[in-house]
Amino acid sequence: VLNRRCVEAAVMTGLALNCSINKKSLFDRKHYFYADLPAGYQITQQRVPIAVNGTLSYSLYIDNKMSQMVTKTVRIKQIQLEQDSGKSLHDDTRSQTLVDLNRAGVGLMEVVMEPDMCCGEEAAAAVRELQLILQTLGSSQAVMAEGQLRVDANVSVHHPGEPYGVRTEVKNINSIRFLAKAVDYEIERQIEELENGGTILNETRAFDSKLGCTVPMRDKEGKQDYRFMPEPNLPPLILYDTKSLPANINHQQVVNIDWIHERLPDLPSVKRAKLVELYGILPEHSFTLVNEDGLTEFFENVVNQTQMKPKKVIGWILKDLLGYLKQHSLTVKESPVSSVLLADLLNLLENKHLPSLLILIFQVLAELWKGEGKSPLEIVKEKKLELIQDQKELEQICQEVIDGQENE
C-alpha cells in the first residue's frame, strides 16, 4: 500500500527543484536476490517516475578566502519513489553476514542528478544545498551520518570536447566532506589510470574514509538483468491539480499538487535573499548564516536585542562566535554563549562601557565561553576591566577568578 506522506514529500521536493510533476506515474518491481531484500524484488519507479527535469542552484566560494561566491546549477534528471532494502552487516571475522530488516520496505525518494558538476567541491556544495532544501521542506532530516541521506557519486573524466568517459559509481560516502574527498580522489585515480594507458571499468567502488581512497566493491556482476515487471499490487499513481480534481472526490484519497505548491515554505535561496535585503548584509554572509544549523536564528536574536547595527553584528557572529565554535567542534545549539549574552556584550561595546580594545573584549568573551551564566557587565565590573589597562594584571585577575571557580 502506498504511503501518502512519501508521495507528498516527493511532490514537495519535485516542486522545490523546479521539476515537472508527472500526474501519472507507475510502479515496477526490480528483481534480484540478496539477503537484505526479503521479497526478492524492490518496488521502484523505472518506467515513469513521479517527477522529472528539474534544476538545483547552489553557490560556492571561488577561492579559499571565502571572498566571492559564484552560482551554479545542476540539472535534476528525475525523482522516484522506491522501497528501502534491509541493512547488511558483514562480519568478516566470523564469515557471516547479519541482516537487519527493520528498514526494509520503508519509502525512499531517489533524486538523480545529471553529470553537470566538475569536482568534489561542486558536488559537495550541490548536495549541501539539497540537504538544506530537504530539511526546510521537511521531506527529510537528511543527516548523512545516520543514513537519512545517502549519496552515490558517479564519476568519469574526459578531455574537453570529447564525449563523456566511462563512469564508476562510488558508494559508502558518509558525509559531505567525504563526498568531496571521494570525488576528487576518483578523478585523480581515473586520470592517472588513463595517462598510464589503462582503461576505466564500469564498476562500483566503495569509498574508504580511513584511507581516503576508493576501492572496488565485491563484484556486483557487470550486467544484471533485473527483470523489471509492473507492480501489480499498486495501481498507477494519479496526482491532481486544482483543474483536474474531480468534483466528488474524497480528499483523504488524493494528493493535489497545487495545494502542496501553495504551502511550500521559503527555500534556502529565498531565505538568503531576504536576509540580505532585511539586514543589509552581503550574500556571502547570508550564505554562511543559512548554511550553519541555527545560526540564522542566533543572528536574528542578537540583532533584536542589541543596538548594534546588523552589519556590525554579522562580523561578530561569523568571525568570533562561529570561529570559536568551529575550533571547539561545537554546534550553534551547543554554544556556551547564548544570544542574550552576546547581545549584552555588544551593547556594552556600543554604549562605550568598554574600550574597544579587542583584547579586552576577548577577555570578556573568554569568560563568557565558560558558560557560567554571568552577564558581560558583571564580568566587566568584576574584573574592573574598564579601568585596568594592563593586560598582565587582567590575566592574573582572570586566572584567579578561574581558579576560584574551579574550587567551588
Place this chain on the structure above:
Amino acid sequence: QVSAALREGGVSPTELCQRCLSLIKSTKFLNAYITVAEETALKQAEESEKRYRSGQPLGVLDGIPVAVKDNFNTAGIETTCASNMLKGYISPYNATVVQKLLDQGAVLLGKTNLDEFAMGSGSTDGVFGPVRNPWSYSRQYKEKSVSKSHSEDEESNWVITGGSSGGSAAAVSSFTCFAALGSDTGGSTRNPAAHCGVVGLKPTYGLISRHGLIPLVNSMDVPGILTRCVDDAAVVLGLLAGHDPKDSTTIQDDFKPFELPNLPDVSKLSIGIPKEYQAPGLSSEILGLWSKAADLFKNAGAKVIEVSLPHTCYSIVCYHVLCTAEVASNMARFDGLEYGHRSDMNKSTESMYAATRREGFNDVVRGRILSGNYFLLKQNYENYFIKAQKVRRLIANDFLKVFRSGIDILLTPTTLSDPVPYTEFIKEDNRTRSAQDDILTQAVNLAGLPAINVPTALSERGLPVGLQFIGRSFQEKQLLTVAKWFEKQVKFPIIQLEEVKSHVQDVFQHRKSASFS
C-alpha cells in the same frame, strides 16, 4: 437453514462443530484437509453458543463451520500452500477474508488441501497428496461404474476433485462444512466446484480483498466462495466484499450486500452463448447439457443468442506468459531466510537459496518460475510480456463488446468432461492438464469478470457436471439471480454418501436439503 436451526435452538454450535469434526475424521480418506483446527474450532463454537443463548448472535454466519484453503494466512494455524517451503509455517496474522469470517462468528474447522501454491487443475500436486472427490464413493457413482473387481474399485477408480481448490470443494461437497474459501486464478474455484457438484463463485477482481492470500498472480487472483447453494454464496459474498485499505487493488466504492429474490424472473434477460467455448475435447455429454440449459432459458422467455469472443483461442498462451511471469516474481520471496523451509546448505548465501528453493518447491512451481523469469528477461520482455498484456486487453475487450451489445449473462460449460479417475489424470503432466482444463475458465480471470459454476446434472457415470455463468463486472447480484433460477430448474441431486447420511440426519432432523441460509 442451519442458521435458522441454530437460532431456534434445534442444534447448538458446539454440537454442530463436533459433528462436522467427526465427519471430517470419518472422511479422512478424501484427504481434503491439511490441518484440522479442532481445539480452536470448538472454542469458537463455544463462544458462538454463548452468544446464541443470550440471544445475540453476530449474524447469519455465527456458529457455522467453514473451511479455508491453505493458501490463506490464518493466525496461529499452520499455512502451508501444500508446499515443503511452508511446512510448519504458522502465520502471524489472518487474511482479511478470514478475519471477516471470524468476526461474523464463523467456526474455522481447518485448512484445506490444494495443488502446491495453487498451481494445477486437479488438486493432485500438493505435498500432502491428492484430494479424492467425495463422489468417487457415492452410491450414484458406484452404481454406474463398471466394476472389474470389487477391491480394485475404491482404490483405483476414485476420481479427482479438480483444482486447485479441490480440498475446499470436497469439504463442502462431503458436508463437513457449510462454506469454504478457495482461490481462483485460472478457474481454481469453478473447476473443482463443477467436479464436486457444488456452487463455486469467482467474484469480480477488486471486489474482495486479497490481503493475506498468498499470491499466485496478483493481477488475476481472487478469493473464491464454495457453497452448496447459490443463496449461501450470496450471503458469504455479502460478508466478504468491500474495500480493504490493506489491498490497494480493491475498489473504493461501497458494497451493498444483497438478498436474492425467491422467484427470480429471467424472461427479460439476454443470454449469450459464446461459440468459441465449444472447445476441442468438450465431451458430447456436456455439450448436450449446455444446449439443454440454453433451451431452459428460451422456454422461460429469455433471449438466447450466439455470440463470439474471437480471441478466446489465444487466452491459454496469454495466461501462461502472464501467470508464469508474476509467479516468478511472487515466489522470489521464498529464500529460506525469514520464514519457511531453510536448507542446511550453508556454503554461501546463493547456494543456500538454491538448495532451499530446490527442496521447497515441486517441479510445477519450479517450472513456472523458470518460464516466468525467461519471459521477464530484458531481451524477451517486449516480445512476451508486453505482447501478452496486449492480448489480454483484446480478450477483455471481447467480453466488453458482447456485454455492451445487450447481452446480460454468458452461459458456458465449466469443464471439458466429468471428473476423471486419478490414474488417468496423472498420465499427463501438470502443465498439459492445466492447459487443457483451464480453457473454459481462465479468460474470465484475464478479464477480471465474475463467474459462477452451478451444479447441473450427473453424467452417465454418475458424476457431477456443472455449467458456468459469466456476468458483467461488479454485477454479482444479477449473476447470482440467474444462477439461482437455474439451480431451481435443474434440481441437482444430493450426494449419497454413507458417512454423510447419518450426519445430515442428525443435524437436520426433518429437513431435506442442507444449506445454511
